[in-house]
Amino acid sequence: MERFDELIIEEVSGKLFTRERMCQMLTGLRERQAAKREENSGHLDSINAELSDAELNLKRIYAAIGSGIIDPTDPTLQEQIAETKERRDFAKAARERAMVELAPEAEITDETIERFTNFVRHRLRDGDNQFKRSYLRAVLDKIVVNDNSVKIVGDRRNIEAAAISFASGASTVSQVPISVRNWLGW
Secondary structure, three states: OHHHHHHHHHHHHHHHHHHHHHHHHOOOHHHHHHHHHHHHHHHHHHHHHHHHHHHHHHHHHHHHHHHHOOOOHHHHHHHHHHHHHHHHHHHHHHHHHHHHHHHHOOOHHHHHHHHHHHHHHHHHHHOOOHHHHHHHHOOEEEEOOOOOOOEEEEOOOHHHHHHHHHOOOOOOOOOOOOOOOOOOOO
């Protein structure tokens, strides 16, 4: 049984957890992340425009007060200042949120994929049996072995979840396979 396990791990390591295969499998995730960054970037531009507009309005109001054009005791002036400050503060908070979204900790890059595949291959080869079992169960749905072939069945989302988990700093995967889709057939 131990030799059988070794053969399965060799197949999984050599054919699934390669840089080329992971790049292929994670293309959709990378495209979704890039689209989200692009969407957030455009959103950030509009937030920055709103922030600049609010700050410019406050400067104009204060300049008008300072030059005597506007009476500082005018009750509508205080409302206008409060509304403009609120717009400015809201824009600042929105910008901070957008900046966090633009720089996700779990971004999947070529370097991340390289580190991920090296980590998994190393741990499957040299790691403890508990890691091997739990990792394979998390990313694979089933392994079908015939006389001269091995077929691995799983859901691409499980691999994506494992890569994101790794990119965010986790060394284990808690994702439970939720459906079956053939993505490898050797």
